[in-house]
Structure formats: structure tokens, C-alpha cells
Amino acid sequence: MLGLFADMKKNAPWDMNKPLMWGYFFADQDKAKLEAAGKLLQAQGYTQVGIYDSKPEADTPALWWLHIEKVELHTVDTLHARNQEFYRFAEAQQLEAYDGMDVGPA
Numbered sequence: 367m368l369g370l371f372a373d374m375k376k377n378a379p380w381d382m383n384k385p386l387m388w389g390y391f392f393a394d395q396d397k398a399k400l401e402a403a404g405k406l407l408q409a410q411g412y413t414q415v416g417i418y419d420s421k422p423e424a425d426t427p428a429l430w431w432l433h434i435e436k437v438e439l440h441t442v443d444t445l446h447a448r449n450q451e452f453y454r455f456a457e458a459q460q461l462e463a464y465d466g467m468d469v470g471p472a
Contacts, residue, residue, distance in 0.1 A: 391465040392432040400432040
């Protein structure tokens with residue numbers, strides 16, 4: 367995580383001392399589980415961007431992705447804590463994965 371912040375400080379065109387738009391991603395083969403998880407996360411103040419399917423290959427079933435976002439101010443420590451929270455959330459909701467985050471200007 368420290369590398370992410372160092373890279374953003376060096377290369378990102380936005381001020382990291384201000385809130386940014388953080389996107390978070392969850393994955394599962396069952397779209398209904400992601401829809402339910404999205405509602406729970408919306409109740410916590412996150413915006414649901416969408417639920418998207420991967421393009422399945424002949425030997426691999428489709429995987430669905432839930433994308434949520436929220437404008438937040440993070441440090442290395444608070445982002446680490448958020449990620450740990452989402453790993454626990456995914457496990458509690460029996461989702462296949464919390465797949466990480468992205469960031470951009472608010």
C-alpha cells in the first residue's frame with residue numbers, strides 16, 4: 367500500500383491531501399449475492415456504480431463484479447483498514463472475493 371501512495375504522490379495529477387473518489391470491487395459467480403451486498407454497502411453510504419459480468423470462456427463460468435465508490439480521504443493506514451474491513455465483509459456475505467480498489471479525482 368505504501369508503494370501505491372508513493373506512486374500516486376509522484377505521478378497522480380491530484381492532491382492526495384484532499385478526498386478522492388475511491389472505487390472498490392467484489393466478485394462472485396452469483397449475481398444475486400452481489401446485488402444483496404450492494405444494498406448493504408449503499409446503506410453504509412457507498413454508491414453502487416454497477417454489477418458487471420466477465421465474459422465467460424468455454425471452460426470457465428461467468429464471474430460478476432460489484433463496483434462501489436465513495437469520496438474519502440485515506441492514508442496508508444486508513445486504506446489498509448478499509449481493505450481489511452472489505453475482506454471481512456466479503457467473507458461474511460460469502461462472496462468469492464474482495465478484489466481491491468482504484469482511485470481517481472473526486
